[in-house]
Amino acid sequence: MPPVRKNSTADQIWVRKVNRSLILGKLRKDNFYSRSRLAQETGLNASTVSSIVNDLISENLVRETELLQPEIGRPGRLLELNPNGGCALGAEINVDYLLAIATDFTAKILWRKRVSITPGQEQTATMDRLVEIIQEGLNSPEVKGLTQFGIGVGVPGLVDYHDGRLRIAPNLHWQDVPVLEILKEHFDLPLFVENEANAAALGEYYFGAARGIENFIFLSAGYGLGGGIVLDGKLFRGSYGYASEVGHVTFDAGGEICGCGKRGCWETFVGPRIVERRVRRILRTGADSVVRQKAGGDLEQITFELVLEAASEGDEVALAALHENGRYLGIGTANLINIFNPEMIVLGGALNLASPFILPVVEETVRAHSLAPNRENVSIVPSAHQTDASVMGAVALVLDEILREPTLVF
Numbered sequence: 001m002p003p004v005r006k007n008s009t010a011d012q013i014w015v016r017k018v019n020r021s022l023i024l025g026k027l028r029k030d031n032f033y034s035r036s037r038l039a040q041e042t043g044l045n046a047s048t049v050s051s052i053v054n055d056l057i058s059e060n061l062v063r064e065t066e067l068l069q070p071e072i073g074r075p076g077r078l079l080e081l082n083p084n085g086g087c088a089l090g091a092e093i094n095v096d097y098l099l100a101i102a103t104d105f106t107a108k109i110l111w112r113k114r115v116s117i118t119p120g121q122e123q124t125a126t127m128d129r130l131v132e133i134i135q136e137g138l139n140s141p142e143v144k145g146l147t148q149f150g151i152g153v154g155v156p157g158l159v160d161y162h163d164g165r166l167r168i169a170p171n172l173h174w175q176d177v178p179v180l181e182i183l184k185e186h187f188d189l190p191l192f193v194e195n196e197a198n199a200a201a202l203g204e205y206y207f208g209a210a211r212g213i214e215n216f217i218f219l220s221a222g223y224g225l226g227g228g229i230v231l232d233g234k235l236f237r238g239s240y241g242y243a244s245e246v247g248h249v250t251f252d253a254g255g256e257i258c259g260c261g262k263r264g265c266w267e268t269f270v271g272p273r274i275v276e277r278r279v280r281r282i283l284r285t286g287a288d289s290v291v292r293q294k295a296g297g298d299l300e301q302i303t304f305e306l307v308l309e310a311a312s313e314g315d316e317v318a319l320a321a322l323h324e325n326g327r328y329l330g331i332g333t334a335n336l337i338n339i340f341n342p343e344m345i346v347l348g349g350a351l352n353l354a355s356p357f358i359l360p361v362v363e364e365t366v367r368a369h370s371l372a373p374n375r376e377n378v379s380i381v382p383s384a385h386q387t388d389a390s391v392m393g394a395v396a397l398v399l400d401e402i403l404r405e406p407t408l409v410f
Contacts, residue, residue: 019044020052024081024403027062029211031080038079053079060147061085061105061402081106086147089137090394091130092154092196095119095171095223098130099391102137105149107207107395110142123174131186138187149402150190152394154199155179156224161241164193170259171224192397196220197348198244199393200383201228202235204346206396206403208384215342219246219333220349220389224259225267228393229340246336251328269328272304272350278321279307289317304350311357319357326358330365337370337378348383349390355382 022042026033033041039049056062062085064077085105092099096119102111113133117126134151137143157169164180179193194202201218204210210218210230218228225247229236237243247267248260255264268274279291280299291310295301310318333345347355347362363380385392 016052019048020056021404023049023052023056024061027079027081028206028403031065031078033079034077035079059085083108084146086149087143088149088395088398089134089143089151090154090199090391090396090398091134091151092391092394093126093130093172094156094196098126098133099388100130100133100137101388101391101395102140102143103395104146105399107392107399111137111140113137120173123172123177127177127179127182131183134183134187148189150192150398151183151187152192152194152199152397153179153183154194154196154390154394156196156222156226158242158245159193159195159198161194161237164191166193167242168260170261173259190398190401192394192401194394194397195226195228195241195244196390196393197226198228198235198237198241199397200226200348200385200389201230201244201346201393202400203385203389203393203396204348204383205230205233205235206399208389208392209346209381210344213344215340216344216346217336217340217342218346218348218383218389219329219351220347220383221267221271221329221351222349222387223271223273225270226349227336229342231340246332249332249335251332266328266332270325270332275307275321275325275354276302276304278324279317282317282320287317290315291318304353308354308357311354322354322357323361325354326361327365329358330362331369333362333380334366334369334375337366337374341374342378345378345380346383347380348385349387352382352386352389 023038026038035049035053039046060082062079063082065080066078083104083106087102087104089102097114097116099114101109103109138148155166156171158167160167166174166177166179168175180191183191197218197220200220204218210216214233216230220226227244227246229244248265250264251266251269252264256268257263258265258268279302283289283292283299290313291302291306294306294310307318311322366375383389
Protein backbone atom coordinates (compact mmCIF):
# COMPACT_ATOMS: atom_id res chain seq x y z
CA MET A 1 0.00 0.00 0.00
CA PRO A 2 1.54 3.36 -1.01
CA PRO A 3 2.18 5.94 1.73
CA VAL A 4 -0.61 8.43 2.37
CA ARG A 5 0.55 11.95 1.63
CA LYS A 6 -0.64 15.08 3.37
CA ASN A 7 -2.45 17.67 1.33
CA SER A 8 -0.32 20.62 0.24
CA THR A 9 -1.62 23.04 2.91
CA ALA A 10 -0.97 20.61 5.75
CA ASP A 11 2.40 19.78 4.23
CA GLN A 12 3.41 23.44 4.14
CA ILE A 13 2.32 23.96 7.74
CA TRP A 14 4.25 20.91 8.86
CA VAL A 15 7.40 21.93 6.95
CA ARG A 16 7.30 25.40 8.48
CA LYS A 17 6.93 23.89 11.95
CA VAL A 18 9.96 21.69 11.31
CA ASN A 19 11.97 24.69 10.13
CA ARG A 20 10.93 26.77 13.15
CA SER A 21 12.02 23.97 15.47
CA LEU A 22 15.29 23.61 13.58
CA ILE A 23 16.09 27.30 14.03
CA LEU A 24 15.03 27.35 17.68
CA GLY A 25 17.16 24.27 18.30
CA LYS A 26 20.21 26.00 16.86
CA LEU A 27 19.65 29.07 19.01
CA ARG A 28 19.19 26.92 22.11
CA LYS A 29 22.68 25.50 21.66
CA ASP A 30 24.48 28.67 20.59
CA ASN A 31 23.66 32.39 20.74
CA PHE A 32 26.22 33.33 18.10
CA TYR A 33 23.93 32.93 15.10
CA SER A 34 23.01 35.48 12.49
CA ARG A 35 20.37 34.94 9.83
CA SER A 36 23.05 34.15 7.27
CA ARG A 37 24.77 31.58 9.50
CA LEU A 38 21.40 29.94 10.22
CA ALA A 39 20.80 29.65 6.49
CA GLN A 40 24.25 28.14 5.94
CA GLU A 41 23.97 25.55 8.72
CA THR A 42 20.33 24.55 8.23
CA GLY A 43 20.39 24.48 4.42
CA LEU A 44 17.31 26.70 4.30
CA ASN A 45 17.24 29.60 1.88
CA ALA A 46 17.83 33.07 3.27
CA SER A 47 14.27 34.30 2.67
CA THR A 48 12.79 31.33 4.58
CA VAL A 49 15.14 31.90 7.51
CA SER A 50 14.41 35.61 7.57
CA SER A 51 10.64 35.02 7.46
CA ILE A 52 10.72 32.49 10.32
CA VAL A 53 13.08 34.63 12.42
CA ASN A 54 10.81 37.63 11.96
CA ASP A 55 7.85 35.55 13.15
CA LEU A 56 9.80 34.32 16.18
CA ILE A 57 10.80 37.89 17.04
CA SER A 58 7.19 39.07 16.75
CA GLU A 59 6.16 36.20 19.04
CA ASN A 60 8.78 37.34 21.56
CA LEU A 61 10.61 33.97 21.43
CA VAL A 62 13.76 35.35 19.77
CA ARG A 63 15.51 38.69 20.03
CA GLU A 64 18.29 40.46 18.20
CA THR A 65 21.48 41.39 20.01
CA GLU A 66 24.68 43.10 18.93
CA LEU A 67 25.71 43.76 15.35
CA LEU A 68 28.02 41.13 13.82
CA GLN A 69 30.74 42.45 11.52
CA PRO A 70 31.72 39.64 9.12
CA GLU A 71 34.96 39.65 7.17
CA ILE A 72 32.99 39.43 3.93
CA GLY A 73 29.50 40.70 3.22
CA ARG A 74 27.07 42.96 5.01
CA PRO A 75 26.87 43.05 8.82
CA GLY A 76 23.98 41.27 10.49
CA ARG A 77 22.39 41.13 13.90
CA LEU A 78 23.10 38.20 16.17
CA LEU A 79 20.09 36.29 17.45
CA GLU A 80 19.30 34.56 20.74
CA LEU A 81 16.38 33.03 22.56
CA ASN A 82 14.49 35.73 24.40
CA PRO A 83 14.50 34.94 28.14
CA ASN A 84 11.26 36.92 28.47
CA GLY A 85 9.58 34.88 25.77
CA GLY A 86 7.72 32.89 28.39
CA CYS A 87 8.01 30.70 31.46
CA ALA A 88 7.83 27.00 32.23
CA LEU A 89 7.05 25.46 35.59
CA GLY A 90 8.64 22.21 36.68
CA ALA A 91 7.73 20.19 39.76
CA GLU A 92 8.99 17.04 41.43
CA ILE A 93 7.22 14.64 43.77
CA ASN A 94 9.62 12.86 46.08
CA VAL A 95 9.21 10.59 49.08
CA ASP A 96 9.72 13.31 51.68
CA TYR A 97 9.48 16.59 49.79
CA LEU A 98 7.88 18.49 46.93
CA LEU A 99 9.92 20.89 44.81
CA ALA A 100 8.77 23.35 42.19
CA ILE A 101 10.57 25.94 40.08
CA ALA A 102 9.60 28.43 37.41
CA THR A 103 12.09 29.35 34.70
CA ASP A 104 12.28 31.73 31.79
CA PHE A 105 12.59 30.56 28.17
CA THR A 106 16.33 29.96 28.61
CA ALA A 107 15.73 27.77 31.70
CA LYS A 108 17.03 30.38 34.16
CA ILE A 109 15.31 29.80 37.51
CA LEU A 110 13.07 32.72 38.46
CA TRP A 111 11.19 31.19 41.41
CA ARG A 112 11.49 28.06 43.52
CA LYS A 113 9.86 26.46 46.51
CA ARG A 114 10.57 23.25 48.39
CA VAL A 115 8.31 21.87 51.12
CA SER A 116 8.72 18.80 53.29
CA ILE A 117 6.03 16.15 53.33
CA THR A 118 5.49 13.15 55.58
CA PRO A 119 6.74 9.93 53.95
CA GLY A 120 3.83 7.61 53.30
CA GLN A 121 1.16 10.28 53.64
CA GLU A 122 -2.11 9.82 51.74
CA GLN A 123 -1.68 10.56 48.04
CA THR A 124 -4.62 12.98 47.92
CA ALA A 125 -2.92 15.21 50.49
CA THR A 126 0.31 15.14 48.49
CA MET A 127 -1.42 16.01 45.21
CA ASP A 128 -3.43 18.80 46.86
CA ARG A 129 -0.22 20.30 48.25
CA LEU A 130 1.47 19.97 44.86
CA VAL A 131 -1.39 21.86 43.19
CA GLU A 132 -1.07 24.63 45.80
CA ILE A 133 2.65 25.02 45.16
CA ILE A 134 2.24 25.08 41.38
CA GLN A 135 -0.47 27.72 41.68
CA GLU A 136 1.80 29.77 43.92
CA GLY A 137 4.57 29.57 41.33
CA LEU A 138 2.34 30.57 38.42
CA ASN A 139 1.04 33.55 40.43
CA SER A 140 4.45 34.64 41.72
CA PRO A 141 5.64 38.18 40.89
CA GLU A 142 8.74 36.74 39.22
CA VAL A 143 6.73 35.17 36.40
CA LYS A 144 3.61 37.30 36.40
CA GLY A 145 3.06 38.72 32.93
CA LEU A 146 5.14 36.09 31.13
CA THR A 147 3.50 33.69 28.71
CA GLN A 148 3.02 30.40 30.54
CA PHE A 149 4.23 27.59 28.30
CA GLY A 150 3.13 24.70 30.51
CA ILE A 151 3.77 22.53 33.54
CA GLY A 152 5.99 19.46 33.81
CA VAL A 153 5.96 17.04 36.75
CA GLY A 154 8.50 14.33 37.54
CA VAL A 155 7.44 11.39 39.72
CA PRO A 156 9.50 8.46 41.07
CA GLY A 157 7.76 5.51 39.45
CA LEU A 158 6.42 3.94 36.28
CA VAL A 159 4.42 6.47 34.29
CA ASP A 160 2.24 5.53 31.34
CA TYR A 161 3.48 8.10 28.87
CA HIS A 162 0.24 7.98 26.86
CA ASP A 163 -2.14 9.06 29.63
CA GLY A 164 0.11 10.42 32.41
CA ARG A 165 -1.01 7.77 34.89
CA LEU A 166 1.44 6.74 37.58
CA ARG A 167 1.10 2.96 37.46
CA ILE A 168 3.32 2.14 40.42
CA ALA A 169 5.71 4.09 42.65
CA PRO A 170 7.26 1.58 45.10
CA ASN A 171 8.91 4.16 47.33
CA LEU A 172 5.78 6.33 47.49
CA HIS A 173 3.55 3.26 47.88
CA TRP A 174 1.26 4.63 45.15
CA GLN A 175 -0.55 2.63 42.50
CA ASP A 176 -2.66 3.71 39.52
CA VAL A 177 -2.76 7.43 40.32
CA PRO A 178 -4.10 9.55 37.42
CA VAL A 179 -1.60 12.37 37.98
CA LEU A 180 -2.26 14.06 34.62
CA GLU A 181 -6.03 13.98 35.04
CA ILE A 182 -5.76 15.45 38.54
CA LEU A 183 -3.65 18.32 37.23
CA LYS A 184 -6.08 18.92 34.34
CA GLU A 185 -8.78 19.67 36.89
CA HIS A 186 -6.79 22.68 38.09
CA PHE A 187 -4.69 23.99 35.20
CA ASP A 188 -5.62 24.98 31.67
CA LEU A 189 -2.08 24.71 30.33
CA PRO A 190 -0.06 22.07 28.47
CA LEU A 191 0.76 19.38 31.06
CA PHE A 192 3.46 16.73 31.07
CA VAL A 193 4.00 13.90 33.55
CA GLU A 194 7.14 11.77 33.38
CA ASN A 195 9.29 9.45 35.43
CA GLU A 196 11.64 11.71 37.40
CA ALA A 197 14.87 10.13 36.12
CA ASN A 198 13.65 10.25 32.51
CA ALA A 199 12.85 13.92 32.99
CA ALA A 200 16.26 14.56 34.54
CA ALA A 201 17.97 12.91 31.57
CA LEU A 202 16.13 15.25 29.23
CA GLY A 203 17.16 18.21 31.40
CA GLU A 204 20.82 17.20 31.23
CA TYR A 205 20.51 16.90 27.45
CA TYR A 206 18.94 20.31 26.99
CA PHE A 207 20.87 22.42 29.49
CA GLY A 208 23.15 20.24 31.57
CA ALA A 209 26.19 18.00 31.51
CA ALA A 210 25.03 16.11 28.40
CA ARG A 211 24.48 19.05 26.04
CA GLY A 212 25.51 17.90 22.58
CA ILE A 213 25.75 14.24 23.68
CA GLU A 214 23.41 12.06 21.63
CA ASN A 215 23.82 8.78 23.56
CA PHE A 216 24.04 8.83 27.35
CA ILE A 217 22.57 7.38 30.54
CA PHE A 218 21.51 9.38 33.58
CA LEU A 219 21.62 7.67 36.99
CA SER A 220 20.15 9.20 40.11
CA ALA A 221 20.15 7.89 43.67
CA GLY A 222 17.89 9.39 46.28
CA TYR A 223 15.41 7.31 48.18
CA GLY A 224 15.67 4.85 45.29
CA LEU A 225 17.82 4.45 42.18
CA GLY A 226 16.48 5.74 38.88
CA GLY A 227 17.76 5.92 35.36
CA GLY A 228 17.05 7.78 32.14
CA ILE A 229 18.40 6.71 28.76
CA VAL A 230 18.87 9.00 25.76
CA LEU A 231 19.57 7.29 22.44
CA ASP A 232 20.30 9.24 19.25
CA GLY A 233 19.21 12.44 20.98
CA LYS A 234 15.80 11.06 22.03
CA LEU A 235 14.55 9.88 25.38
CA PHE A 236 14.09 6.11 25.32
CA ARG A 237 10.73 5.37 26.95
CA GLY A 238 9.90 1.89 25.69
CA SER A 239 6.39 0.87 24.59
CA TYR A 240 4.42 2.69 27.30
CA GLY A 241 7.01 4.78 29.12
CA TYR A 242 8.18 2.15 31.59
CA ALA A 243 11.73 1.74 30.27
CA SER A 244 14.92 2.62 32.18
CA GLU A 245 13.87 1.19 35.56
CA VAL A 246 17.49 0.27 36.13
CA GLY A 247 17.17 0.40 39.91
CA HIS A 248 15.08 -2.76 39.78
CA VAL A 249 17.56 -4.89 37.86
CA THR A 250 18.15 -7.94 40.06
CA PHE A 251 21.61 -8.07 41.65
CA ASP A 252 20.96 -10.83 44.19
CA ALA A 253 17.86 -12.99 43.86
CA GLY A 254 18.20 -13.94 47.54
CA GLY A 255 18.94 -10.42 48.75
CA GLU A 256 16.89 -8.05 50.85
CA ILE A 257 13.38 -7.09 49.86
CA CYS A 258 13.15 -3.94 47.77
CA GLY A 259 10.31 -1.42 47.97
CA CYS A 260 8.95 -2.94 44.75
CA GLY A 261 8.48 -6.29 46.47
CA LYS A 262 11.29 -8.13 44.67
CA ARG A 263 14.51 -9.24 46.31
CA GLY A 264 17.99 -7.96 45.64
CA CYS A 265 17.28 -5.03 43.28
CA TRP A 266 20.22 -2.80 42.37
CA GLU A 267 18.78 0.04 44.45
CA THR A 268 19.10 -2.10 47.60
CA PHE A 269 22.89 -1.86 47.11
CA VAL A 270 23.26 1.79 46.10
CA GLY A 271 22.16 5.14 47.50
CA PRO A 272 22.21 7.39 50.57
CA ARG A 273 20.07 5.09 52.74
CA ILE A 274 22.37 2.18 51.95
CA VAL A 275 25.46 4.23 52.84
CA GLU A 276 23.90 5.22 56.18
CA ARG A 277 23.05 1.58 56.88
CA ARG A 278 26.60 0.42 56.07
CA VAL A 279 28.09 3.00 58.42
CA ARG A 280 25.78 1.89 61.24
CA ARG A 281 26.70 -1.73 60.59
CA ILE A 282 30.42 -0.98 60.78
CA LEU A 283 30.05 1.12 63.93
CA ARG A 284 28.12 -1.63 65.67
CA THR A 285 31.27 -3.76 65.39
CA GLY A 286 32.99 -1.22 67.65
CA ALA A 287 34.91 0.63 64.92
CA ASP A 288 36.08 4.13 65.77
CA SER A 289 34.74 6.95 63.61
CA VAL A 290 34.03 10.66 63.83
CA VAL A 291 30.59 9.87 62.43
CA ARG A 292 29.62 8.53 65.84
CA GLN A 293 30.62 11.81 67.48
CA LYS A 294 28.86 13.90 64.82
CA ALA A 295 25.67 11.91 65.47
CA GLY A 296 25.96 12.49 69.22
CA GLY A 297 26.52 8.80 69.86
CA ASP A 298 23.07 7.89 68.47
CA LEU A 299 23.53 5.70 65.41
CA GLU A 300 19.96 6.36 64.28
CA GLN A 301 20.86 10.04 63.85
CA ILE A 302 23.48 9.25 61.22
CA THR A 303 22.63 10.95 57.93
CA PHE A 304 24.19 10.85 54.49
CA GLU A 305 25.31 14.44 54.96
CA LEU A 306 27.17 13.52 58.16
CA VAL A 307 28.88 10.65 56.34
CA LEU A 308 30.01 12.99 53.54
CA GLU A 309 31.26 15.49 56.12
CA ALA A 310 33.25 12.75 57.86
CA ALA A 311 34.62 11.46 54.56
CA SER A 312 35.89 14.93 53.70
CA GLU A 313 37.87 14.75 56.98
CA GLY A 314 39.40 11.42 55.94
CA ASP A 315 37.29 9.22 58.22
CA GLU A 316 37.98 5.59 57.25
CA VAL A 317 34.54 4.24 58.16
CA ALA A 318 32.76 6.87 56.07
CA LEU A 319 35.14 6.34 53.16
CA ALA A 320 34.73 2.56 53.31
CA ALA A 321 30.93 2.85 53.12
CA LEU A 322 31.11 5.28 50.19
CA HIS A 323 33.66 3.15 48.35
CA GLU A 324 31.46 0.07 48.71
CA ASN A 325 28.59 2.11 47.30
CA GLY A 326 30.86 3.10 44.41
CA ARG A 327 31.75 -0.51 43.66
CA TYR A 328 28.13 -1.62 43.41
CA LEU A 329 27.30 1.45 41.38
CA GLY A 330 30.23 0.68 39.08
CA ILE A 331 29.16 -2.95 38.52
CA GLY A 332 25.68 -1.91 37.39
CA THR A 333 27.10 0.93 35.31
CA ALA A 334 29.46 -1.47 33.57
CA ASN A 335 26.47 -3.64 32.63
CA LEU A 336 24.67 -0.63 31.17
CA ILE A 337 27.78 0.38 29.23
CA ASN A 338 28.05 -3.13 27.78
CA ILE A 339 24.39 -3.04 26.72
CA PHE A 340 24.01 0.51 25.39
CA ASN A 341 27.55 1.66 24.49
CA PRO A 342 26.83 5.27 25.58
CA GLU A 343 29.10 8.28 25.20
CA MET A 344 28.48 9.42 28.76
CA ILE A 345 27.16 8.35 32.17
CA VAL A 346 25.77 11.24 34.24
CA LEU A 347 25.50 10.76 38.02
CA GLY A 348 22.76 12.80 39.65
CA GLY A 349 20.85 13.20 42.89
CA ALA A 350 22.76 12.36 46.06
CA LEU A 351 25.30 10.49 43.91
CA ASN A 352 26.35 13.88 42.62
CA LEU A 353 27.09 15.12 46.14
CA ALA A 354 29.28 12.07 46.80
CA SER A 355 31.07 12.11 43.43
CA PRO A 356 34.50 13.18 44.81
CA PHE A 357 34.56 9.97 46.87
CA ILE A 358 32.77 7.47 44.66
CA LEU A 359 33.61 8.56 41.12
CA PRO A 360 37.17 7.14 41.13
CA VAL A 361 35.82 3.82 42.48
CA VAL A 362 33.06 3.75 39.85
CA GLU A 363 35.58 4.36 37.08
CA GLU A 364 37.91 1.65 38.38
CA THR A 365 35.05 -0.84 38.66
CA VAL A 366 33.77 0.00 35.18
CA ARG A 367 37.24 -0.68 33.77
CA ALA A 368 37.24 -4.07 35.48
CA HIS A 369 33.75 -5.16 34.41
CA SER A 370 33.02 -3.64 30.99
CA LEU A 371 34.26 -4.68 27.58
CA ALA A 372 37.21 -2.61 26.42
CA PRO A 373 35.69 -1.31 23.14
CA ASN A 374 32.55 -0.16 24.99
CA ARG A 375 34.38 1.77 27.71
CA GLU A 376 37.06 3.37 25.52
CA ASN A 377 35.14 6.57 24.77
CA VAL A 378 32.66 6.78 27.64
CA SER A 379 32.98 9.52 30.26
CA ILE A 380 31.42 9.41 33.74
CA VAL A 381 30.51 12.87 35.04
CA PRO A 382 28.45 14.52 37.79
CA SER A 383 25.11 16.10 36.94
CA ALA A 384 25.19 19.81 36.17
CA HIS A 385 22.07 20.34 38.28
CA GLN A 386 22.92 18.16 41.29
CA THR A 387 19.75 17.51 43.32
CA ASP A 388 17.75 19.81 41.00
CA ALA A 389 18.22 17.46 38.04
CA SER A 390 14.67 16.08 38.12
CA VAL A 391 12.87 19.38 38.49
CA MET A 392 15.02 20.95 35.75
CA GLY A 393 14.07 17.95 33.66
CA ALA A 394 10.40 18.70 34.30
CA VAL A 395 11.02 22.16 32.83
CA ALA A 396 12.73 20.49 29.86
CA LEU A 397 9.55 18.47 29.23
CA VAL A 398 7.71 21.74 28.65
CA LEU A 399 10.38 23.46 26.58
CA ASP A 400 10.92 20.30 24.55
CA GLU A 401 7.46 20.75 23.04
CA ILE A 402 8.48 24.15 21.71
CA LEU A 403 12.07 23.42 20.71
CA ARG A 404 12.02 19.90 19.36
CA GLU A 405 11.67 18.95 15.72
CA PRO A 406 8.26 17.37 14.97
CA THR A 407 8.08 13.69 14.15
CA LEU A 408 7.98 12.97 10.44
CA VAL A 409 4.61 11.50 9.37
CA PHE A 410 4.04 9.87 5.98
